[in-house]
Amino acid sequence: xxxxxxxxxxxxxxxxxxxxxxxxxxxETWIEVNDDCTKCGRCTKICPxxxxxLVKEAQT
Amino acid sequence: xxCDLVVVGAGPxxxxxxxxxxxxxxxxxxxxxxxxxxxxxxxxxxxxxAALKKLVELDPVWISAEVKGARxxxxxxxxxxxxxxxxxxxxxxxxxRKVFDRALAQDAxxxxxxxxxxxxxxxxxxxxxxxxxxxxxxxxxxxxxxAPLIIGADGVESKVGRWAGLDTALKPKDIEVCAQFLxxxxxxxxxYCEFYxxxxxxxxxYVWSFPKGENLANVGIGxxxxxxxxxxxxxxxxxxxxxxxxxxxxxEMMVGGVPVSGPIETTTADGVILVGDAARQSDPITGGGIxxxxxxxxxxxxxxxxxxxxxxxxxxxxxxxxxxxxETIGKQISRNFAVKEFFVDLTDDDLNRLIHSLDGIxxxxxxxxxxxxxxxxQNPKHLLKLRHLIV
Ligand SMILES: Cc1cc2nc3c(=O)[nH]c(=O)nc-3n(C[C@H](O)[C@H](O)[C@H](O)COP(=O)(O)OP(=O)(O)OC[C@H]3O[C@@H](n4cnc5c(N)ncnc54)[C@H](O)[C@@H]3O)c2cc1C
Ligand code: SF4
Ligand code: SF4
Numbered sequence: 001x002x003x004x005x006x007x008x009x010x011x012x013x014x015x016x017x018x019x020x021x022x023x024x025x026x027x028e029t030w031i032e033v034n035d036d037c038t039k040c041g042r043c044t045k046i047c048p049x050x051x052x053x054l055v056k057e058a059q060t
Numbered sequence: 061x062x063c064d065l066v067v068v069g070a071g072p073x074x075x076x077x078x079x080x081x082x083x084x085x086x087x088x089x090x091x092x093x094x095x096x097x098x099x100x101x102x103x104x105x106x107x108x109x110a111a112l113k114k115l116v117e118l119d120p121v122w123i124s125a126e127v128k129g130a131r132x133x134x135x136x137x138x139x140x141x142x143x144x145x146x147x148x149x150x151x152x153x154x155x156x157r158k159v160f161d162r163a164l165a166q167d168a169x170x171x172x173x174x175x176x177x178x179x180x181x182x183x184x185x186x187x188x189x190x191x192x193x194x195x196x197x198x199x200x201x202x203x204x205x206x207a208p209l210i211i212g213a214d215g216v217e218s219k220v221g222r223w224a225g226l227d228t229a230l231k232p233k234d235i236e237v238c239a240q241f242l243x244x245x246x247x248x249x250x251x252y253c254e255f256y257x258x259x260x261x262x263x264x265x266y267v268w269s270f271p272k273g274e275n276l277a278n279v280g281i282g283x284x285x286x287x288x289x290x291x292x293x294x295x296x297x298x299x300x301x302x303x304x305x306x307x308x309x310x311x312e313m314m315v316g317g318v319p320v321s322g323p324i325e326t327t328t329a330d331g332v333i334l335v336g337d338a339a340r341q342s343d344p345i346t347g348g349g350i351x352x353x354x355x356x357x358x359x360x361x362x363x364x365x366x367x368x369x370x371x372x373x374x375x376x377x378x379x380x381x382x383x384x385x386x387e388t389i390g391k392q393i394s395r396n397f398a399v400k401e402f403f404v405d406l407t408d409d410d411l412n413r414l415i416h417s418l419d420g421i422x423x424x425x426x427x428x429x430x431x432x433x434x435x436x437x438q439n440p441k442h443l444l445k446l447r448h449l450i451v
Contacts (some may be wrong), residue, residue, distance in 0.1 A: 002195040010313070010315035011100065012216075012316040012317060013102075013215065013316075013317065014216060014235065014316060014317025014362025016219075017229070017317055017319070018231070018235060018285065020231060020232045026090055026217050027093070027180065028093070028094060028095070034125075044290050045088055045285070045288060045289055046233065046235060046288055046317065047237075047291065048238060048288075048291070048294055049291055049293075049318075050239045050294070052290070053290070
């Protein structure tokens with residue numbers, strides 16, 4: 001799952017611009033992730049502040 | 061709500077579009093998702109004096125500083141100075157974009173455009189397979205605006221093109237990812253915009269220091285997305301500060317991304333035009349996009365005023381815009397893209413050698429293109445690949 005650290009994010013929209021699935025949206029000061037995310041990781045690499053992370057979903 | 065033209069985004073591209081179209085008589089609505097136009101800033105704020113003068117009447121309230129030129133520093137510390145007074149120079153003014161962007165929006169409003177802030181475009185409305193307007197959220201309430209033509213001026217995070225089926229997603233190698241501090245320090249050079257090159261300092265990009273007034277500068281870093289990793293820009297910027305402005309105080313910070321993809325395949329679809337960063341029209345070498353965004357905005361706005369009343373808004377009719385921007389600003393964007401593709405892979409030794417090759421040559425009066433020409437003359441073998449581009 002893609003997680004956004006809202007305390008780190010500088011709401012710049014760079015991640016939105018690179019997402020191949022158009023899964024991200026910048027709403028004023030926060031980033032929303034929708035179900036189209038394919039967990040490709042592209043956005044996590046380009047985030048200038050390192051606010052995005054792909055984390056393994058908890059096993060239930 | 062109904063109008064002739066919806067402009068999405070109130071940055072320099074959107075405001076110039078809205079102004080040009082409204083002046084020519086169209087009923088224009090410009091949407092901006094932020095509650096304050098221009099804020100937060102995502103820019104180092106450097107522009108060419110000559111180019112800006114041709115587009116807008118200068119107002120000292122949005123000019124922070126005027127510089128004498130640019131200083132380029134090689135990885136080994138060798139410096140090279142270029143003066144500003146050449147037409148086409150890359151630097152000249154450092155703006156206050158919070159004020160500048162709002163002033164451009166005000167110009168659009170004065171020309172007759174309706175401006176709506178805290179209004180986010182959510183998608184296109186469709187009618188018989190062609191876009192017929194925009195669905196939006198206005199301060200949390202849903203809103204539909206019908207219009208035959210939509211101009212996407214929605215910046216690096218642009219969605220308008222994607223809604224219309226254009227794939228504008230940027231590959232990591234086609235974006236510079238940036239971080240910037242507004243720095244207070246006595247060491248700041250108030251007269252020159254400075255550029256620091258080097259693979260350790262800024263892989264595939266550069267560090268800049270653009271003066272903003274007494275002891276104040278935008279000090280920032282851009283790194284090629286394909287050479288970055290999570291958080292690289294902020295980490296390297298802090299490192300640069302430690303090495304160069306250890307006493308510097310940070311009064312503001314910001315992050316951002318600039319497209320450096322070169323011209324994309326298409327910037328038009330039925331009923332849709334893209335301008336500015338949304339159309340990836342920023343310069344691939346410098347990352348400067350204000351001037352191109354403004355120029356493209358004027359072209360798109362004027363064209364819209366001509367085509368909308370005639371009902372000619374299908375993709376084919378909009379090719380006039382496509383052709384016009386590619387034949388003007390597009391030429392330099394293409395050329396600089398090719399130059400960038402070459403430069404990003406140079407080693408520090410290569411970069412040092414290039415700058416040393418200018419020893420004893422007066423480059424003070426050159427612009428970027430002139431400088432490249434001299435570099436090619438001095439390093440014919442090394443820069444063979446670039447020769448056909450710069451003649
Ligand atoms: C760190 C950094 C440094 C830079 N330095 C320089 C420089 O020194 N000189 C220079 O010339 N250029 C510079 N640039 C580039 C420059 O900032 C851009 O090229 C310029 O802002 C592009 O203008 P624009 O109008 O196309 O887009 P923007 O200025 O990004 O405006 C787009 C607007 O659209 C709005 N928007 C987006 N989506 C929606 C939606 N769905 N609904 C409503 N509104 C929406 C956004 O909120 C934004 O206000 C820099 C960029 C960065 C990131
Ligand atoms: S790239 Fe990073 S800092 Fe910028 S909006 Fe996305 S998560 Fe936030
Ligand atoms: S992980 Fe990939 S698909 Fe998911 S939001 Fe990031 S860039 Fe988009």
